[in-house]
Amino acid sequence: MSDPNTCPNAIIELKNVGLAYSASIQALHDINLCLHQGDYLCLLGNNGAGKSSLVKIIVGLLCPTQGSVHYYIDRYAISYLPQESYHLPSMPASVWEVVLSGSQHKQHAFFYSKEIKEYARKLLIDLDLLHLQHRSMSQLSGGQKRRILLARSLISKPKLLILDEPNAGLDQQATADLYQLLANLNEQGLSILMVSHDQDAVKKYAKNVVMIDKTIQFWGSKHFWHLNQGDKP
Ligand SMILES: Nc1ncnc2c1ncn2[C@@H]1O[C@H](COP(=O)(O)OP(=O)(O)OP(=O)(O)O)[C@@H](O)[C@H]1O
DSSP, X not given: OOOOSSSTTEEEEEEEEEEESSSXXXXXXXXXXXXXXXXXEEEEOOTTSSHHHHHHHHHTSSOOSEEEEEESSOGGGEEEEOGGGGGOOOOOOBHHHHHHHTTGXXXXXSSOOHHHHHHHHHHHHHTTOGGGTTSBGXXXXXXXXXXXXXXXXXXXXXXXXXXXXTTTTOOHHHHHHHHHHHHHHHHTTOEEEEEOOOHHHHHHHOSEEEEXXXXXXXXXXXXXXXXXXXXXX
C-alpha cells in the first residue's frame, strides 16, 4: 500500500475514471475523486446521472473503461449495501444466520467462531434487533430488514460503508432511525459513502457532497454545496 500523492489521507482515489457501457452509452467520464478516512460523503445526481455506476466501480463490481481506481485500504474493508438488496425475495433464513453470513469472507472454518458470534450479538443489541434474532427474514418489515442487512454489512468491521439510497421504501421514523444510526457509526470512525436523493438528510448528516452528471459538478463541504443551492448552511 503506497501513500497517495494527489490526495493525502485518501482511502480510495479515482483518477480520470470513465465508464462506457457501449459505444453510445458513456455513463461516466473524467471522474477525479477521493474518499477520506472518517468522511460522510453523499453522492447526489439526477436519475441516470451515473451514481450507481460510480458506486459499482468503487466497490469493484464494474471496471472503469477509462482511468484507474486506487485503494489505500484492504478491499475487504469495504462493505456495500446495494439498492437491489432491499428487494430480496422472501428468504427462509433467520435473522441470526443472515447477520453471521456477512462474516463468511473472513471465516475459513465451517463453523462461526465464538468471537464472530459475540460480535453479531453486540451488533444486534446496538441496532435494537436482538428480539428478532430467531425470526425468519420473510416475517420482517422493510425497516427491520434494512437494519438487519446493515448489521450483516457491519459484522466484517468495515472501514468504509457504501449505501445506495438506504431510505428507499422506508417510512419517516424508520428513515430517521437509520440516519441516526449511520451518524453514530460515522462518529465512531466508520467512513460512509451514501447515494441519496434525500436533500434534508444530506444537509443534516453529510460532511461532504459530490454531485455528478456523468462527471463531477461539485465536490466539497456540504456548507459550500448549500451556498451553491442558495440555502443557508
Ligand atoms: N447495465 C447497463 N447497460 C447499459 N447501460 C446502463 C447499464 N446500467 C446503467 N446504464 C445507463 O448508464 C447511465 C447511468 O445509470 P446509473 O444507474 O448509474 O444512474 P443513477 O444515477 O444511479 O440513476 P438512478 O438515480 O435512476 O438510480 C444511464 O443512462 C443508464 O441507462
